[in-house]
Amino acid sequence: xxxxxxxxxIVDLSRIWAGPYGTKLLADMGAEVVKxxxxxxxxxxxxxxxxxxxxxxxxxxxxxxxxxxxxxxxNSLHQNKYGIxxxxxxxxGKEVFRELIAMSDVVIENFRRGVLDRLGFTxxxxxxxxxxxxxxxxPAFGNKGIWKDYIQYGxxxxxxxxxxxxxxxxxxxxxxxxxxxxxxxITGSHAAGAILASLMYRxxxxxxxFIDLSQLDSSISLMGEHLLDFQMxxxxxxxxxxxxxxxxxxxxxxxxxxxxxxxxxxxSDSEWQKFAEAIGHPDIGLNTRFADxxxxxxxxxxxxxxxxEWTENKNKFEITNTLQxxxxxxxxxxxxxxxxxxxxxxxxSLMEISDHPSTDIQLLPGVGWKMSKTTSEIRxxxxxxxxxxxxxxxxxxxxxxxxxxxxINEGVSGTQPVGA
Amino acid sequence: MSENDSTIQNxxxxxxxxxxxxxxxxxxxxxxxxxxxxxxxxxxxxxxxxPLVGDSARSVGPFPDSAPNIEKSALFLYLNTGxxxxxxxxxxxxxxxxxxxxxxxxxxxxxNLPPGKLESLNLDYxxxxxxxxxxxMTSVSDFGQTGxxxxxxxxxxxxxxxxxxxYITGLPDREPLQMKPRLPEYGVAQNAFVASLSALWYRDSxxxxxxxxISTAEYSASILENGLSMYSYTGNKLGRSxxxxxxxxxxxxYTCKDGFVGVIAGPEHKWSAMAELMDEPRLADExxxxxxxxxxxxxxxETLMEPWLMSHNKQEIFEQAQKLGLAFAYVxxxxxILNWEHLDNRGYFTEISHPNAGSYKYAGAAxxxxxxxxxxxxxxxxxxxxxxxxxxxxxxxxxxxxDLKLEKTx
Numbered sequence: 001x002x003x004x005x006x007x008x009x010i011v012d013l014s015r016i017w018a019g020p021y022g023t024k025l026l027a028d029m030g031a032e033v034v035k036x037x038x039x040x041x042x043x044x045x046x047x048x049x050x051x052x053x054x055x056x057x058x059x060x061x062x063x064x065x066x067x068x069x070x071x072x073x074x075n076s077l078h079q080n081k082y083g084i085x086x087x088x089x090x091x092x093g094k095e096v097f098r099e100l101i102a103m104s105d106v107v108i109e110n111f112r113r114g115v116l117d118r119l120g121f122t123x124x125x126x127x128x129x130x131x132x133x134x135x136x137x138x139p140a141f142g143n144k145g146i147w148k149d150y151i152q153y154g155x156x157x158x159x160x161x162x163x164x165x166x167x168x169x170x171x172x173x174x175x176x177x178x179x180x181x182x183x184x185x186i187t188g189s190h191a192a193g194a195i196l197a198s199l200m201y202r203x204x205x206x207x208x209x210f211i212d213l214s215q216l217d218s219s220i221s222l223m224g225e226h227l228l229d230f231q232m233x234x235x236x237x238x239x240x241x242x243x244x245x246x247x248x249x250x251x252x253x254x255x256x257x258x259x260x261x262x263x264x265x266x267x268s269d270s271e272w273q274k275f276a277e278a279i280g281h282p283d284i285g286l287n288t289r290f291a292d293x294x295x296x297x298x299x300x301x302x303x304x305x306x307x308x309e310w311t312e313n314k315n316k317f318e319i320t321n322t323l324q325x326x327x328x329x330x331x332x333x334x335x336x337x338x339x340x341x342x343x344x345x346x347x348x349s350l351m352e353i354s355d356h357p358s359t360d361i362q363l364l365p366g367v368g369w370k371m372s373k374t375t376s377e378i379r380x381x382x383x384x385x386x387x388x389x390x391x392x393x394x395x396x397x398x399x400x401x402x403x404x405x406x407x408i409n410e411g412v413s414g415t416q417p418v419g420a
Numbered sequence: 421m422s423e424n425d426s427t428i429q430n431x432x433x434x435x436x437x438x439x440x441x442x443x444x445x446x447x448x449x450x451x452x453x454x455x456x457x458x459x460x461x462x463x464x465x466x467x468x469x470x471p472l473v474g475d476s477a478r479s480v481g482p483f484p485d486s487a488p489n490i491e492k493s494a495l496f497l498y499l500n501t502g503x504x505x506x507x508x509x510x511x512x513x514x515x516x517x518x519x520x521x522x523x524x525x526x527x528x529x530x531x532n533l534p535p536g537k538l539e540s541l542n543l544d545y546x547x548x549x550x551x552x553x554x555x556x557m558t559s560v561s562d563f564g565q566t567g568x569x570x571x572x573x574x575x576x577x578x579x580x581x582x583x584x585x586x587y588i589t590g591l592p593d594r595e596p597l598q599m600k601p602r603l604p605e606y607g608v609a610q611n612a613f614v615a616s617l618s619a620l621w622y623r624d625s626x627x628x629x630x631x632x633x634i635s636t637a638e639y640s641a642s643i644l645e646n647g648l649s650m651y652s653y654t655g656n657k658l659g660r661s662x663x664x665x666x667x668x669x670x671x672x673x674y675t676c677k678d679g680f681v682g683v684i685a686g687p688e689h690k691w692s693a694m695a696e697l698m699d700e701p702r703l704a705d706e707x708x709x710x711x712x713x714x715x716x717x718x719x720x721x722e723t724l725m726e727p728w729l730m731s732h733n734k735q736e737i738f739e740q741a742q743k744l745g746l747a748f749a750y751v752x753x754x755x756x757i758l759n760w761e762h763l764d765n766r767g768y769f770t771e772i773s774h775p776n777a778g779s780y781k782y783a784g785a786a787x788x789x790x791x792x793x794x795x796x797x798x799x800x801x802x803x804x805x806x807x808x809x810x811x812x813x814x815x816x817x818x819x820x821x822x823d824l825k826l827e828k829t830x
Contacts, residue, residue, distance in 0.1 A: 004622040017645075025611065029618050044687075055712055057646050059653045072649035123790075140747075142788075145765035150742040152684075155665060155672070156749030159682045164673060165753045166600040169590070175680055175751050177663050177673050178599055179588025185643040186603075189610040190786040196617035197436040197461050198789065203624065205434060210790040217768055220757060221786040222453075222606040224498035225482070230754035231780045232484040232494060237754065242577065242598055250577060252586070252595045261596055263581035324572045331578035333587050333596050336647035336658045347567040350638055351648065362652040368642040369615050369634035370564075372545070374622055 001375035003030025008199060011036065011100055012081070013109040013116070014191075015043045017154060017181065018215060019138060020077045021188030023108060026195065027080040028367035028376040034082045034100065034392055035383070038089075039411065040418040042385065045074040049419045059359045068385055068417055069358035075382040076364045079354055083383025084392045087412045088119050096407070097121070098129050099397050105202075106134045106195050110215075113139035113148050123210045134198040134209045136191055142214025152215065157183025161219035162226060166237045175239075186222060187215040248296040249275075249303045252333060255316040261333035262316040264307070264323060272296065274326040279310040349377075356381035386415035435462025436789055440620070443468060443522060444503065445510075445531035445538075448477045449602055450560045450636060452499040453609035454616065455530050459502030460785055460794040466522070466809065467500060467800065471507040471828045474802040475500070484778065490802060491776035497799045498782065501772065505800035506809050507830050510541055514819055515829045519543060521813045523551050527623075528616055532560040535570045545631035554629040556619040560612050564635035574636070579604040583640020584647065584658075591662040608639040668714040669721035670694065673751060679734045682749030683725065685714070693744040698728035774798045806830055 008031040012023045020035075020043070027033040037043055046068040047056045056063060057072040064070050087093040101107060107126060109116050116122075116137070126133050137143055140152035155177065158164055163182060164175040191213055198209035220227075226237050242263070244250040250265040266275050269292060276285030284306070290296045296303070311319055316332035323330035332338065339345055340363070348370075351363040367376040393399045393407070407413040440463040446452040452467075452475070459465040469475050477499060478490035490496075509515040520543075523529070529548065531538065538544040538559075545557045559565055562574040563582075572578075580586040580598040590597035615632045623629050641648070647658045665671040670685035685694055688709050695704035703724050707713045714721060729737065734750035741748035758781060763769060766788075773779040785794045810830060814821055824830045 002622075002626075004618045007625060025614050052712060057650050057653055061654055072653040073646040076646060076649035141762065142766055145762040147742075147762040151745070151747045152749060153686070153747055156682045156684050156747055159673065159749040159751045162752050162754050162757055163599060163601050163603070164680075164751045167597070169594065169597060174675065175673055176590055176597060177665065179585060179658070179660065180643060180645050181665075182603060185607065186610070189607065189614060192614045193457065193610065193617065194787045196614060196621060200617065200621065200624070201434070201436040204439065209436070211787050212790065213787040214766065217763075217766065217784065218786045220768075220783050222603060223601060223754070224783040225494040226601065227754045227758060227783050228494035228498055228780050229482040230758065232482060233486070237600065239600055242595065244575070244577070250575075252577075252581070254595070261581075263577045263586065265575040265577050267575060327573065329573040329575050329578050331572070331574065331582040333581045334584045335587050336584060336644060336651045339584050339641050340648060340651045344563065344567045344569040345638070345641065348564050348635070348638060350641055351652075359653070362649065364652065365642045365648045368638040369611060369632060371615065371619060371630055371632050373628055373630035374619075
C-alpha cells in the first residue's frame with residue numbers, strides 16, 4: 001500500500017515527547033524522518049546509559065547490555081524513523097548537517113530557545129543552505145515575549161494553560177494534575193499540523209516558512225471557551241468533579257474487582273426513564289423529584305447510593321453493555337492493561353507488532369487513525385542508537401567511506417553512547 | 421446580520437492554506453477545532469448546520485449572564501471563527517441534492533456525525549467520491565467507524581474513561597477523575613487536522629483522494645505516555661498518583677501562599693538549585709538528587725519545601741525558580757492568562773466583536789508562521805451565508821427557495 005507522505009524529508013532534532021510525537025505521526029504516514037542525536041546527549045527517553053536496577057521501562061525490567069536501545073518509552077515514539085548520531089558542535093558534524101539540510105524539506109527542533117542559533121543554524125543560515133526550507137522551532141514559551149528564555153515541560157504547560165485550575169474532586173480539595181504530561185501531545189500534534197500546512201504553502205508559492213511554536217500558546221489554544229467564559233461571567237470556571245454542570249446523574253461508580261470503575265452519564269429525560277428501569281428502580285423514574293434535568297441535578301447525590309448498589313457487584317464491561325443497549329452513555333474506566341486486551345481496540349489494530357533486535361517482539365501503539373488508500377503501519381522498529389548512520393551518510397548524503405570513518409574516529413558519530 | 425459586518429471576506433492571500441475549500445458537518449468540538457485551524461490558516465470553511473437549531477455547541481454555552489442563546493455560546497463562538505454557516509436538512513432529498521452540488525467544488529469534508537449516518541443518507545465517502553473523485557473525507561467519531569463499540573454513545577466523561585486517561589488521574593485511594601477541559605475531543609480534532617492535510621498532500625502528489633477514519637478513543641489511548649509500551653514490555657499497570665507525578669516529590673502541584681504552583685525539579689544536575697531557591701540547605705542532601713531518591717524520600721522533601729512555598733505567591737515562585745533555570749509553573753486561571761504580558765508581547769490574543777454576543781479577547785493561533793497573519797473573523801450567525809452560498813446553487817438546480825424554506829430544508 002502507498003504512503004501518503006513519502007516525498008517529504010524531515011530533519012528531526014526534537015527530543016523527549018512533544019516533538020517526537022509530532023514527527024511520529026508524520027513518519028507513520030511515510031515521511032522520511034531523520035532523527036539526530038549526539039553520543040553525549042541521547043534523547044532522554046532512551047533512559048540512563050547506566051540505569052539503576054529497577055528503574056526505567058525495559059523488557060521484563062532488564063536494562064540489558066544496551067539499555068538505551070531497550071527503553072519502551074523511546075521505542076514506541078520512533079518507529080518508522082531513521083536514527084543517526086551527529087555532534088553539531090563539531091566542525092565535521094556541522095558540515096554533514098548542512099549537506100543533510102540541503103536535501104531536506106523540514107527541520108524541527110525543541111531545544112531551549114537559541115540553542116540552534118548558537119550552533120550557527122539560524123533561520124537565515126538554514127535558508128542559505130536550502131532556500132525553501134520549512135523550520136519548526138518549538139521552545140516552551142516561543143521565540144519572542146518576556147518569558148522566551150524560560151523553560152518548561154508538558155506537566156507545567158498543563159498548569160499554565162489553565163487546564164488544572166478547573167480540575168480536582170471539588171473546589172475545596174484543590175486542583176489535581178492529569179495523569180500525563182498533557183502539554184506534550186498537544187504541542188506535538190500542532191507541530192505536525194504546522195509542518196504539513198507549511199509544506200502545502202511551499203508547494204504553492206515556493207517560499208520557505210519559519211514556524212514559531214510556543215508550547216504555551218499551543219496548549220492555551222485548547223482552552224478558548226474557558227477564556228471566553230471568564231470574560232462573559234467575570235468568574236473563573238471551577239471543577240464539578242466527575243459530575244456534569246447541568247445533566248444528572250453522572251458519575252464514576254465502583255464495580256466488581258479491585259479498583260474497577262464505570263463512567264455513566266444520563267443526559268436526557270428519556271435516558272433517565274431507561275436508566276431507572278435498567279438499574280431495577282422503575283419507580284424512581286416516575287418520581288417527580290427526579291422528573292426533569294433540573295430536579296435531578298438538585299437531588300443528584302441521593303441517586304449515587306442507588307446506582308452504586310447496582311454497579312458494585314457487576315463487571316464494568318457488562319454494565320457498559322447493558323446501558324449502551326438501553327441507549328445510555330457508559331464506558332468502563334480502562335487501564336493500560338484493559339486497552340491492550342480490548343476487542344474493540346484490537347479490531348481497530350491500535351496495537352501493532354514491532355520486532356526490535358534489542359527487545360524482540362513487542363506490541364506498540366500505531367498512528368491512531370485509518371486512511372483508506374495509504375498505510376500507516378509500523379514498517380520498521382525504532383532505531384537503535386545510530387542505527388542508520390551508514391545508510392544516511394553513505395547512501396543518502398553520499399559521503400565517502402573515509403569521511404564516515406573519520407566521523408567515527410573523531411567521536412562525531414557512532415553507535416555507543418558516551419559513558420557506556 | 422448587522423450593518424457593520426455584512427460582508428465576510430475570504431481570507432486574503434497569502435496564508436498557509438489559502439485556496440483550500442473545506443466543508444464541515446461538525447457538532448461541538450472534534451470536527452470544529454480541526455476546521456477552525458484551517459480557517460485561520462486561510463482555507464475557506466463552510467459549516468453546514470441543521471436548520472433552526474444548528475450545531476449543538478450553540479446550545480452548550482457557557483453564555484453571557486448564563487442566558488442560553490444560540491448566537492452567544494462561548495464554545496460555538498470560539499470553535500467557529502472564520503467560518504461561513506449555511507443551514508441544510510440532509511434528511512430531505514432536495515437538501516441532499518444541494519449538498520452534492522457543494523461537494524463538487526470542495527477539496528475536503530470533515531464530519532463527526534454518528535458512524536453510519538451519512539451512509540444511511542447515501543452521502544458517505546463512496547457516494548461523495550462518485551461526484552468528486554479526488555475528494556478527501558475525514559470522519560471523526562467517538563469510537564471509530566468500525567469495531568464492536570462503534571455505535572456506543574459517549575459524553576466527555578466516557579472519553580476520559582474509555583481512552584485510559586481517567587484511570588491514571590486522581591488519588592490512588594479515591595475514584596478516577598475526569599478533567600474539565602475536553603482535551604480528548606480537542607486532541608482528536610488536532611490529529612484529524614494532521615490526517616486531513618496528509619490526505620490532501622497525497623492527493624496533490626497523485627490525484628488520489630481518500631477517506632480518513634479517526635476516533636477520540638484511539639487518540640486518547642495513544643497519548644498515555646508509555647502506558648501501552650510499558651504493558652507490553654513489563655506487564656506493569658499504570659496507576660494514579662494524585663499531584664505527585666510518578667510518585668515523586670517536586671514533579672507536580674503544591675499549595676503555596678495564594679494558590680497552587682508547579683514544583684518541577686527536572687533533571688539531576690538542576691537539583692542543587694532547589695535548595696538555593698527555597699533557602700533550605702537540607703534540600704541539597706545528595707540522596708534527593710536522583711529521581712529515585714525523590715520518590716523514596718518524597719515526604720521528607722515535601723516537608724522541607726512547605727515553609728518556603730507557603731510564604732510565597734505563585735507568580736513570584738514561578739519567576740524566581742525560572743531565573744534559577746528551574747522549570748516551575750503555576751496553576752493559572754483564565755483570568756491570570758488573559759493578563760499575561762508575555763502573551764501580549766506575542767500578539768497571541770485577538771479582540772473579536774460579534775453583533776449578538778459582544779466583544780471579547782479570543783485565544784489565538786496554536787503556532788505562528790513568520791510574516792503571515794492568521795485570518796481572524798467572528799463565528800457566523802446560524803445560516804448567515806445561506807443567500808450567498810445557496811442562491812446560485814438553488815437557481816442552478818431549478819429549485820424554489822420558498823418551498824425549501826417551507827419544508828425547512830434550509
